[in-house]
Amino acid sequence: MNTDSEHSGSPMSPTPPAHVGVVALTDIPTQAIVGPYPRTIPIGLNTCDKPSISCVLEIKWKDGRVMMDGDPTNQWMVYIQPARDRHEQNVEAYMDEKHELCLRFIRSVKTSEQLLVWYNDELARYKGIPILKPQNIRGNQEYTCTACEKTFQFPNSLKAHIRFRCLKSREDQQEKLITSSAFDKKRNMWGRSGLNDIHPYSAFSQLSSVRPDVSSYKPTTFINKLDKVERISRLPHMTHTTSDQAINLSKRDVVFSTASPINPASTVSQPIQIFNHIHTPAFPIAMDNTALRLYHPFLSPYNAPTRMCCNQIPSVHHVIDNRDHCISSYERSFTSSSPGVNRHSPPHMPCNFPLPSDKQGEPLDLLPKSLYTSKSRRGHLCIYCGKLYSRKYGLKIHLRTHTGYKPLKCKVCLRPFGDPSNLNKHVRLHAEGDTPYKCQFCGKVLVRRRDLERHIKSRHPDQTVVKSEIEADSSTVDSSLEEADSDSAETDNELIVA
């Protein structure tokens, strides 16, 4: 089991500077493995909501392995920035059969993509990384430490806080253990049994109560190495921003914060913001949200290189299109009717999260199964916003609202949908003239029953339309719809491209 020494720092366990990251110089295939490394290497110490790095190390896939020029020992791995949640994570830290630390690329990493690492479930348990509980999840992008009430926007930021930084969590944990039967007063030591039942952070409870002294980590050779590497691998195209413009760096998801423009004359690196995450998919500027516009597949939000101008994560989601125009209309359509969810705040949308291929499955499948297959007495819990669903399928569809995964496409206009119901609703819009909702007073044809009711209410308020009449109409409508639906059901099957 892990010991204090694993977190107390040593020449073998330096704390990588927070301003250094690792990016891929070439495409790196999924399942690529790096390691092994000593278990003592800490991961996630630098986890925060708004990371900023000023220089990067570049690695590449060569001869069937991941490597960095000039670093035969692969010590660059310590500079990989921690992922803030599962969806921006592309590298997984795990223990191999010899209980040594290894890294595995859980997704293929594209050229220029930043590596972001987090623990797999087993290693997280081993390292005492807490599992967030419903009480930690207060809402969309609101993850709160129950010990000190500090709030974070990302789950891993909170996990790192609880594990590495929160003294209060430690104190609470210690208190609970002391008052529990797991503390052997005679032997003045912790018992092993029952610990998992004591603290909500079951794995956390297995840790020593000694808080690791983060400041004691003294990067030595790594820093020297970094200095060398920094000169070699630092992005040559890191140009400075103009006043209010965010400049894309060689199509990387690296954008200078407008608040801290890089001074090209300065030899000191200034912070830049990494946006490898979050953003809502953007419609191409040439299109609007009109349903019947052609949804150009090559300009789809998932294919178009989007450039971000966000200065604030995640409250503001400005998306820069290919012509440096900020698209904001589409993001406004990302609303939620969920109680407790701010409708004006777009949900947690990892725009640059590489959509998995069919083989990889949807983002849900990339989550640890324990996070979405477990059903509490109250229902299925969304790990993003804490919402409970009576059905697992309901949660599955809901998770797509967080991940942006839209596997269903309208065959007519190619518009993607995450919810098959919404796709069907949309498909009906293409069936012009087939709509069964017709105003009996003016003959206007409307698409939905809601439209007809709203139309009559506003345009013919004096007409004494008994509700039952509308319902009678609707029954006719419904029956015709049923026919249409039965037809469309077959059609839908063809339309749905999973």
Add this chain to the structure above:
DNA sequence: CTGGGGAAGGGGCCC
């Protein structure tokens, strides 16, 4: 005012 999408709840079918 109208049209459209996002999101969610519930009924029902199939395996």
Add this chain to the structure above:
DNA sequence: GGGGCCCCTTCCCCA
């Protein structure tokens, strides 16, 4: 019987 899924409907928000 339960799970997964499809489908309809409704509500809400926005342009």
